[in-house]
Amino acid sequence: MQSRAWKWIGLGAIAAIAVGSAVAVERRRRQQRRWQEYDTDEIRSRLHERFAAIGSPPDDPAVP
Structure with a gap:
């Protein structure tokens, strides 16, 4: 009886997956x-x- 329960639980798990x-x-x-x-x-x-909204890049060459 317990084996049948595990079989149904296993089948349910496979169906859920x-x-x-x-x-x-x-x-x-x-x-x-x-x-x-x-x-x-x-x-x-x-x-x-989007690029226009950012604005122009800074003039400082040290800032990437």
Whole structure:
């Protein structure tokens, strides 16, 4: 009787791992889709905006 209980516990654990893996893969796919939805020009313009917000570099040559 105890052997059957452990068998069901083991099967439940395997099922939980499989479901958890499937959820992780789906989240990764959704994240990848969001990343691929960005247009190259949109990314470039965002980077230019962020760089412009930082301002010009300091005139002191000792500061990298």
